[in-house]
Amino acid sequence: MMMGKEDLGLSLSLGVSQHNNPSSSISNNLHRFPWNQTFASTPDLGKIDVNSLPSTVDCEEEAGVSSPNSTISSTISGGKRSEREGISDHDEITPDRGYSRGTSDEEEDIEFGPICSQDISGGGETSRKKLRLSKDQSAFLEDTFKEHNTLNPKQKVALAKKLNMTARQVEVWFQNRRARTKLKQTEVDCEYLKRCVEKLTEENRRLQKEAMELRTLKLSPQFYGQMTPPTTLIMCPSCERVAGPSSNHHQTHRPVAINPWVARAGQVAHGLDFEALRPRS
């Protein structure tokens, strides 16, 4: 799936992201959520006002829990969504999204459109009202995200309950949060690669210059007189040590000549230490 794209190269340090979360400024007074418990057991946050729209909350609850229409709507156009929530009937079957795309037989869902159907004017015209999450809600979501960047259905429902949101809202928040994290990480990776390219360009320039100088030197007649013959080092392929000709050890191993000019793989050549360029988390 899409993970394939990530694997293609920009996955240099993905996964770190959730730890170097940019949102660390969030107030620390929110305690971490213990995932082996239910959200409901965590105090205080139950008081959070949902987007300071109490009527909305009521409406939402109703739409999500008790409305027969909600079931209809999710069957008609969003059945996949409600099923995927993996939630039992009493948990939440929330059509908290603008399912309808305007077809007449979806008209009745509209009433339960995105976030409690504000501004639904007649004639099937939908408008999604965007609710701002409260600071506390965001902070708690952030904290939760730091621990787990995905939620299973139970956790989702529990968290939703705790924050007085719908499970769908929590799900969407986590999806968007993962997307933001990835975007941020991609930016960091791009920066890193850019620096690598710069470094390589610089190194390439340096080597070309060096090669040019060597060529010039080679062309001058007095050069040959002063030149010492190139040293051939003998290296044992099994122990990977430079071998002396008299070594007993190398009676059993067969040494091979190596070019002293070529840096061994894994060695840092001329200060090209890309690890040093890697962004630290």
Next chain:
DNA sequence: CGTTGTCTAGAAGTTACCTCA
């Protein structure tokens, strides 16, 4: 055992709303 269809969760991309300079 391999194939096919269905379902689900998540990623990616997009839209629309809100806030703020």
Next chain:
DNA sequence: AATGAGGTAACTTCTAGACAA
């Protein structure tokens, strides 16, 4: 007051993986 940009909630579409028939 108008407006454009940036942030983000909500949405759609696509895909991989799991699972059953």
